[in-house]
Amino acid sequence: MSQFASDNYAAMHPEVLAALAAVPAEPAGAYGADPTTAALASAVRRTFGEQAEVFPVLTGTGANVVSLTAMLPRWGAVIATDRAHLHTDENGAPERVGGIKVLPVPAPDAKLTPEAVHGWAGDLGDIHRAQPLAVSLTQATELGTVYTPGQVRAVAEAAHAAGMAVHLDGARLANAAASLGCSLREITTDVGVDVLSFGGTKNGAALAESVIVLNPEAVDGMEFVRKSAMQLASKQRYVSAQLLALLTAPEGFTEPLWWRNARHANAMAARLREAVLGTAAVDRGLVQFTQPTEANVVFARVPRQLAEQLRHQHHFYDWAPGGHPDLVEVRWMCSWDTRPEDVDQLAAGVGALA
Known part of the structure; x- marks a missing residue:
């Protein structure tokens, strides 16, 4: 039977499997203190910019929860579309684990707009309301639509002008970039995204997601949040190896x-x-x-x-x-x-x- 249910059904790509097999079969530092994770950190900086810092995690839901928890104070809330995965398909994890209220905005095409940001900005300073201090976009969206770089920039500028940080759920960021014919940086760092949940599992990895901090000033205590949210793998080198394989082009290939x-x-x-x-x-x-x-x-x-x-x-x-x-x-x-x-x-x- 052929599979069209989800890209989660896909097998691990042979190049990712080979990268896992190539991790040295010898002891290495735990919790990311290993050469493979260091190589991933370098690849992320080359891809997203010199300020970018990567935090490998185990699941896409974990990446979203860790990102938003580190971005928001206890009284903070995040604006997202009513189609957003973190609102509809994460079993309340942002609320249950992170204590984060999601503020949904109707969006028939699953895209957030500057007007949606403006609509919630009036709650800022009201002690009776959860404070909208972040926005979250999904790229590509849950409906398969793709934000152009200009559309992401417009939302980011509206959010930053209101004092809000910008999170991007990039479970299918690779598909969006390929659709647009642009680099990963051009639709994240260059257009004002502060924190990125970068997906690997839907694109050839087996168990590899990550939080990539593009703006260090947008988060607080990321290292501690990742651990307390149960997303810090002890043998992190095996998660890092999968992400590193996705971001690099092996010998004989010109494209990652x-x-x-x-x-x-x-x-x-x-x-x-x-x-x-x-x-x-x-x-x-x-x-x-x-x-x-x-x-x-x-x-x-x-x-x-x-x-x-x-x-x-x-x-x-x-x-x-x-x-x-x-x-x-x-x-x-x-x-x-x-x-x-x-x-x-x-x-x-x-x-x-x-």
Whole structure:
């Protein structure tokens, strides 16, 4: 059965596996005091700027919680869209673990705007309200949409003008950068992001995420927060090795692995959308795309019966109700190991069943 449920389903990339195997089989300093983590720190500075400091963690939820806890005082709150992963799919971890109130903003395209920042800024100084002292953007968003550098900069400038720090949930940052054709720095450091949750697991790693502090003045006690949030790995070199593999280009390659993996995943999503678009199902109005395909995911509204029949050969999630009991919105997610033939078979199945 082919997998279009999530890029979390993808295997570890062979280059990441090789990087793990290449970690010296000898004792090394624990908790990040090792040569591999030092090499990762250098790679992060080359990628994001000389002020950048990396803190490897174990999960994407952990990266978000650690980031925001270090960014906010006990009375602080974070502005995010109502689609944000930290608001909808982290089981209340920011609230439960970090004691952070999330201030959701309606966003049909899952993008935060300067107007949303302005809308919450009026609560600053009101002792009866959680203080909106940070904003969090997701890049690429939960709906597969991508912020341009200008859009991120506009939100960051509005936030900074109001005294708020800027966090970016970059679980799929690689896909956004590949979609835009720009570097990781161009959509983070250069446009005003203060703290980044940089994802590896969705892009070829097995168990590797990180917090990257781009502006040291935006956090306090990051080292202690990471430990108290249970995100400090003792044998950190094995987490660092995975991230290092993603950020570097081995001999024989001109592009780093993160770029190659993300570009392939995006290309498979574009191929899927184009192939489905060419079927009679779209011509007859049975399949309607609900979001632009800007990264590695396709959203479509389809007959519920069609979705159930397709699942005999392809695994994917229902995303939302389709506006009628007989309809459902589905999500088809592509990854670094999605094969063109699986894409073509899914599209052919849509056409045949329709």
